[in-house]
Amino acid sequence: MSRRRTREVIRQSRLGRIAPLARLALRFGGRYLARSPQLLFASVERRTELRHDLALRSAEEVAEELGYMKGVLMKLGQMASYVDEDMPQTFRAAMGRLQHNAPPMSPELASSVIVDELGDAPERVFARWDALPFAAASIGQVHRAITKDSKAVAVKVQYPGIARSITSDLRNVALLRRVVSAAFPGMDVQSLIEELGERLREEVDYLLEADNQEYFAQYYEGHPVIHVPQVVRELSTARVLTTELVSGERFEKILQWDQHERDMAAETINRFVTRSLYRLHAFNGDPHPGNYLFHGGGRVSFLDFGLTKRFTDQDLVPLVEALRCLVIEKDGECFRSALEHAGFLKPGAPVPTETVVDRFGLFYSTVLQDAPMTITPAFASAIVRRFFDAKGPLAPYSDVPRTYVVLQRINLGLYAVLGSLNATANWRRIGQEMWPFVMGPPSTPIGEAEARWVHKRAERELAATR
Amino acid sequence: MRPESEVDRQPASSLAILEPLARALTRSVAERPADDGLFGPRSLVWRVHRDRSFAVAGIRSLMVQALHPLAMAGVAQHSNWEQDPIGRLAATSGYILTVTYGDTASVQQAGARVRAIHRHVNGTDSVTGSEYHAADPALLLWIHAAMVDSIVNVVQRYGRQLDAADADRYVAEMVRFAELVGVPAEQVPAGVAALQEYMESVEPLRATPAALHAISVVLDPPGLGDDMRELWHDIGQVAIGTLPGWARSMYGFGKPDPELMEREHVRQLIGALDLGYESLPGVMEARERIELRMRQ
Numbered sequence: 001m002s003r004r005r006t007r008e009v010i011r012q013s014r015l016g017r018i019a020p021l022a023r024l025a026l027r028f029g030g031r032y033l034a035r036s037p038q039l040l041f042a043s044v045e046r047r048t049e050l051r052h053d054l055a056l057r058s059a060e061e062v063a064e065e066l067g068y069m070k071g072v073l074m075k076l077g078q079m080a081s082y083v084d085e086d087m088p089q090t091f092r093a094a095m096g097r098l099q100h101n102a103p104p105m106s107p108e109l110a111s112s113v114i115v116d117e118l119g120d121a122p123e124r125v126f127a128r129w130d131a132l133p134f135a136a137a138s139i140g141q142v143h144r145a146i147t148k149d150s151k152a153v154a155v156k157v158q159y160p161g162i163a164r165s166i167t168s169d170l171r172n173v174a175l176l177r178r179v180v181s182a183a184f185p186g187m188d189v190q191s192l193i194e195e196l197g198e199r200l201r202e203e204v205d206y207l208l209e210a211d212n213q214e215y216f217a218q219y220y221e222g223h224p225v226i227h228v229p230q231v232v233r234e235l236s237t238a239r240v241l242t243t244e245l246v247s248g249e250r251f252e253k254i255l256q257w258d259q260h261e262r263d264m265a266a267e268t269i270n271r272f273v274t275r276s277l278y279r280l281h282a283f284n285g286d287p288h289p290g291n292y293l294f295h296g297g298g299r300v301s302f303l304d305f306g307l308t309k310r311f312t313d314q315d316l317v318p319l320v321e322a323l324r325c326l327v328i329e330k331d332g333e334c335f336r337s338a339l340e341h342a343g344f345l346k347p348g349a350p351v352p353t354e355t356v357v358d359r360f361g362l363f364y365s366t367v368l369q370d371a372p373m374t375i376t377p378a379f380a381s382a383i384v385r386r387f388f389d390a391k392g393p394l395a396p397y398s399d400v401p402r403t404y405v406v407l408q409r410i411n412l413g414l415y416a417v418l419g420s421l422n423a424t425a426n427w428r429r430i431g432q433e434m435w436p437f438v439m440g441p442p443s444t445p446i447g448e449a450e451a452r453w454v455h456k457r458a459e460r461e462l463a464a465t466r
Numbered sequence: 467m468r469p470e471s472e473v474d475r476q477p478a479s480s481l482a483i484l485e486p487l488a489r490a491l492t493r494s495v496a497e498r499p500a501d502d503g504l505f506g507p508r509s510l511v512w513r514v515h516r517d518r519s520f521a522v523a524g525i526r527s528l529m530v531q532a533l534h535p536l537a538m539a540g541v542a543q544h545s546n547w548e549q550d551p552i553g554r555l556a557a558t559s560g561y562i563l564t565v566t567y568g569d570t571a572s573v574q575q576a577g578a579r580v581r582a583i584h585r586h587v588n589g590t591d592s593v594t595g596s597e598y599h600a601a602d603p604a605l606l607l608w609i610h611a612a613m614v615d616s617i618v619n620v621v622q623r624y625g626r627q628l629d630a631a632d633a634d635r636y637v638a639e640m641v642r643f644a645e646l647v648g649v650p651a652e653q654v655p656a657g658v659a660a661l662q663e664y665m666e667s668v669e670p671l672r673a674t675p676a677a678l679h680a681i682s683v684v685l686d687p688p689g690l691g692d693d694m695r696e697l698w699h700d701i702g703q704v705a706i707g708t709l710p711g712w713a714r715s716m717y718g719f720g721k722p723d724p725e726l727m728e729r730e731h732v733r734q735l736i737g738a739l740d741l742g743y744e745s746l747p748g749v750m751e752a753r754e755r756i757e758l759r760m761r762q
Contacts, residue, residue, distance in 0.1 A: 053758060
C-alpha cells in the first residue's frame with residue numbers, strides 16, 4: 001500500500017483523529033533540539049532569485065534603486081497587491097514588478113551597515129557570518145550567522161540611507177497623491193497615503209519590529225504548531241534585526257504537498273490570525289506567502305513582524321459584536337447596529353437590513369455554517385471583488401474606518417493565502433474555540449494540542465501570580 | 467465597504483506615453499553586441515547617458531535647440547513630428563541610445579541613416595528669410611552643443627555625481643558623437659569651458675512662432691492621462707527652470723518656484739516617473755544589460 005493510501009485509510013478510520021496528533025507530538029519534540037546550529041545554518045538555502053551580479057555597492061546606488069519615491073511606491077504596491085482584481089495596469093504593475101527585483105547589497109556594503117550598527121565587522125561580531133544574503137526583505141536583506149554563544153540566527157540588515165530617504169519621500173504628499181491616484185483610481189487616496197506613511201515609518205525602525213515580534217514570540221512560546229522566532233536583543237538595533245534562524249519549506253513548495261498537509265497548514269495560519277486578534281489583540285500585518293515557513297504536520301513559523309497593528313479593547317468590541325450578532329444570534333438588526341457602531345456603515349442609510357446582511361455577510365461566510373467548507377481561489381477573489389465593489393447598493397453608505405484598514409487588508413490577504421491552499425476545514429468550529437463569547441471545545445487534533453498548551457500556559461501564569 | 471471618493475474615475479493608460487521610449491531603449495541596447503561600439507563601458511558617455519534625469523535633460527535640449535531659427539525651420543518644414551510627437555521623441559532617443567550603447571556596425575548604420583535624411587532637408591526660413599541646409603555643419607554643431615550642454619547641466623544638478631573633471635571628459639568624448647553626423651572634429655568644443663563659450667557665441671537666436679508651438683506640444687503632448695499630465699507638467703517646469711535666463715526670457719517663461727527646483731524634490735519626481743518607465747517590458751532588462759557590461 002502506498003504511503004498516501006495508508007494515510008487516507010488512517011484518516012478515515014475511527015482512530016484517524018489521533019494519528020496526526022501523535023505525529024505532531026513526535027515531531028514537535030525533535031524539532032529544534034536535534035539540530036546543531038551548524039546543521040541549521042547549512043540547511044537554510046540561499047534564494048536563487050537574488051541578483052548578486054547586480055548587487056548594490058554604495059549608499060548612492062541604494063538611493064538610485066530604492067530612494068526617490070521608488071521604495072515608497074513599491075511598498076504601496078505591496079500593500080495593494082492583495083487587491084489585485086479590477087485594478088488598472090498602470091503604476092501598480094511597476095510597483096509589483098520591481099518589488100521582487102530590488103538587488104541585494106554587496107557583501108562590503110552589508111558589512112558596513114553591521115559596523116555602523118553593531119560596532120564591528122560581522123566576522124568579528126558573529127562566530128560565523130555568511131557574507132551573501134539568503135533572502136531579500138522589503139528594505140533590506142537577511143544573512144545567516146552563528147552567534148558567539150552558538151545560536152543559529154537570521155540577521156536582517158537594512159539598506160543604508162533608506163530610512164532617511166523614505167522619511168523624506170513621505171513628506172512629499174503632493175507627489176504621492178498624484179501617483180497614488182494614477183495607480184489606484186477609485187481608492188481613498190488620503191487614507192491609503194496615511195496608512196502607508198504610518199506603516200512605513202514603523203517598518204524602517206527595526207526596534208519596533210523587535211518589540212512586536214517579542215510580543216508574539218512570548219505569547220506563542222511552546223505552542224504546538226505556531227512558531228515565532230525569538231529576537232536576539234543584544235544584536236538588534238534600529239537597522240539590524242537578529243532573530244532565531246528557522247529552516248522550513250516555502251509556500252510555493254507546500255502547494256505541491258498533499259491536501260491533508262495543506263489543510264493543516266491553512267488551519268494553523270487561520271488559528272494564528274484568529275487567536276492573535278481575539279486573544280492578543282494584535283494583528284501581524286502582512287499575510288504575504290513569503291512570511292511563512294512550513295514544517296509539516298500543520299506546524300508553521302511566522303516571520304516578519306514589520307507590519308503589526310495592536311487593537312484596544314474598544315477597537316475590538318464592535319467587531320466581536322458584529323460576529324456574535326450575525327453568526328450566533330442570527331439577528332440582522334443587531335448585526336447592522338454593530339457595523340454602524342464600528343463605522344463600517346453610515347447610521348440611517350436607506351437600505352433594508354436584509355441587504356446589509358446579504359452584502360456584509362459574505363465576509364463571514366466561512367463561519368456562518370457549522371460544516372466543513374473549502375476556501376477556493378474563486379471564493380477568495382469573490383470576497384475581494386465584493387470588498388471593492390463600487391456599484392453595490394451599500395457603496396454610498398459604507399467605509400472602512402482607519403483603525404480597521406490594516407485589518408481589512410490582512411483579511412483579504414488571508415483569504416488569498418487560504419484560497420491558494422484550497423483549504424477545507426470547519427472554520428466555524430475552529431473560530432468558536434477562540435471567540436471570547438463562545439469558548440468552544442477543541443474541534444480538531446491541532447485544536448486539542450492547542451487546548452493543552454492553553455491549559456499549561458494558564459497554569460504557568462497562575463503560578464506566577466501566586 | 468469602500469471609500470467613495472473618485473469612484474467613477476476611469477482607469478487611465480498613464481504609461482502609454484512612455485511606451486515608444488521604452489521600445490527605443492530595448493532596441494538600442496542589444497543582447498549580444500559584436501563589440502563595445504564608439505565609447506565602451508568604461509566611458510563617461512555610457513555612465514551619463516543612463517542617468518535617470520535624462521527626461522529633464524531631453525526636454526531642456528529641445529527647448530534650447532529650437533531657439534535657432536534655421537534648425538527649427540528644418541524641423542517644422544520637413545518633419546511629420548506633429549502627427550506623432552512622442553514617436554519623434556522616441557526616434558531621437560533611440561538614435562542617441564544606439565550611438566551610445568550599440569556596436570560599431572549599428573552605430574555606423576544609424577549615423578548613415580541620419581546623414582541621408584539630412585541631405586534632403588533644405589529650404590528657406592520664412593521668419594529670417596535665410597536659407598538652411600540640415601547637413602550644414604554649423605547647424606548640426608548647434609544641435610549637438612545644445613544637447614551636450616543640457617545633459618551636463620541637468621545631470622550635474624539632478625543626476626548621479628558628475629564632477630568638473632568628469633564633465634570635461636564627457637564633453638570631450640562626445641566630440642565623436644558630433645563627428646558621426648558630419649561635424650568636423652576640430653569644430654566641436656572638447657571641454658565644458660569651450661562649450662560654454664560656443665553656446666554664448668551663437669546668434670541670432672530667437673523663439674520663432676514655430677519654436678513656441680513646438681515647445682508647447684513638448685510641454686503638453688496630446689494623449690496624456692490626467693495623472694500623467696501632472697507629472698509631465700512638473701518635469702517640464704523643472705526643465706524650464708534649468709534653462710539659461712536668456713533662453714527663458716525668449717520663450718517668455720517666468721522663473722520657476724525655487725522649491726520646485728530643489729534637488730530632493732526633483733529626484734522624487736524623476737523617481738516616480740522612472741518607476742513607471744522601468745515597469746514597461748524590456749526596460750529593466752536593457753538597463754541590467756548596460757549595468758552588467760559596465761561592471762565587467
